[in-house]
Amino acid sequence: MSEVIVVNGLAKRFEKVDAVCGISFSVRRGELFGFLGPNGAGKTTTINMLTGLARPDRGTIEIAGVDCTRRPRAAQHLIGVVPDESNLYPELTGFENLCFCAALYGMERRERRGRARELLDAFGLADAATRKFGGYSKGMKRKLTVAAGIVHRPEILFLDEPTTGIDVASARRLRQLIADLNRAGTTIFLTTHYIEEAERLCDRVAFIVSGRIVRIDTVEELIQPMRGRHVVRIACTGEADGVRRELERSFPGLEFSMEPGGLIRVEAGAPIRVGPMVRFLEDRGVEVSEARRVRPSLEDVFVRITGLEAEVMGKEKERAGGGS
Numbered sequence: 001m002s003e004v005i006v007v008n009g010l011a012k013r014f015e016k017v018d019a020v021c022g023i024s025f026s027v028r029r030g031e032l033f034g035f036l037g038p039n040g041a042g043k044t045t046t047i048n049m050l051t052g053l054a055r056p057d058r059g060t061i062e063i064a065g066v067d068c069t070r071r072p073r074a075a076q077h078l079i080g081v082v083p084d085e086s087n088l089y090p091e092l093t094g095f096e097n098l099c100f101c102a103a104l105y106g107m108e109r110r111e112r113r114g115r116a117r118e119l120l121d122a123f124g125l126a127d128a129a130t131r132k133f134g135g136y137s138k139g140m141k142r143k144l145t146v147a148a149g150i151v152h153r154p155e156i157l158f159l160d161e162p163t164t165g166i167d168v169a170s171a172r173r174l175r176q177l178i179a180d181l182n183r184a185g186t187t188i189f190l191t192t193h194y195i196e197e198a199e200r201l202c203d204r205v206a207f208i209v210s211g212r213i214v215r216i217d218t219v220e221e222l223i224q225p226m227r228g229r230h231v232v233r234i235a236c237t238g239e240a241d242g243v244r245r246e247l248e249r250s251f252p253g254l255e256f257s258m259e260p261g262g263l264i265r266v267e268a269g270a271p272i273r274v275g276p277m278v279r280f281l282e283d284r285g286v287e288v289s290e291a292r293r294v295r296p297s298l299e300d301v302f303v304r305i306t307g308l309e310a311e312v313m314g315k316e317k318e319r320a321g322g323g324s
């Protein structure tokens with residue numbers, strides 16, 4: 001597979017913040033590449049540099065063989081960009097917005113009207129075609145923004161947090177559309193802070209933390225070391241954090257950590273017996289509402305590699321409500 005995006009030593013600083021600190025990576029043609037990191041990790045700054053919206057301080061970017069640091073606009077016709085905040089016009093209808101974007105890419109009237117209708121259909125927005133964009137729901141706005149990003153059938157699509165802030169059903173539908181686009185041959189660079197989203201959609205994932213890439217690999221390879229591991233999640237009502245140290249002392253060989261919502265996460269290299277732990281907690285006045293064995297996931301890998309609790313991603317997820 002040929003490399004269609006090649007980034008070397010890319011860096012950008014804003015006044016006192018090193019937003020991106022000399023990152024290097026490449027994306028292969030046809031790949032769905034995930035750029036995964038917590039708030040403020042440098043995802044948007046990176047995507048802005050890749051799409052010509054921000055100038056790097058250092059480093060090089062090549063897209064489809066074009067040196068974008070020297071010729072920032074030369075690859076524009078090959079790429080589509082879906083920013084984290086919509087750039088469409090609230091006073092225009094969905095149909096008009098798509099026709100307007102198509103006109104910017106030089107499409108002729110007949111072609112752009114046909115393409116706009118085709119996309120409205122594909123994204124389930126045909127009934128809202130003549131309604132003003134400003135009156136769309138968040139999920140509809142997101143879908144139309146993605147449609148606008150692919151109006152010119154780009155080879156490479158940059159998606160910045162496409163499912164943030166929309167309801168679960170709309171997020172699921174949008175993920176399906178992203179997967180379909182990729183299957184049809186579009187290379188996709190996706191930033192997200194939803195670990196499950198990256199796990200479900202992406203071929204390869206880069207973990208970015210504080211402007212640095214800490215790991216890049218296929219989802220398969222990333223999860224591989226966790227395959228022989230066993231994980232149990234225990235949901236408690238009441239204060240569980242206090243008994244964590246007692247658990248560690250009483251159950252040597254098991255690793256305990258806390259997750260959002262009062263969940264205790266237990267990990268071990270051998271099958272975990274849940275009963276004794278539940279009794280142990282209940283004897284200490286912590287009520288257990290559920291104890292569940294779970295398949296090790298990319299979230300577990302993220303916690304191991306970055307040393308960050310999954311909570312740094314989870315907090316935003318709860319607020320935005322766009323998770324699984």
Ligand SMILES: Nc1ncnc2c1ncn2[C@@H]1O[C@H](COP(=O)(O)OP(=O)(O)OP(=O)(O)O)[C@@H](O)[C@H]1O
Nearest residue numbers: 014017019037038039040041042043044045046193
């Ligand atoms: N225009 C700017 N001026 C000053 N600082 C900025 C600017 N843009 C980004 N930053 C800072 O750079 C860092 C990286 O921000 P960036 O928006 O790239 O992160 P992100 O990973 O996209 O986060 P989020 O998930 O919250 O969108 C942050 O500390 C941010 O405050």
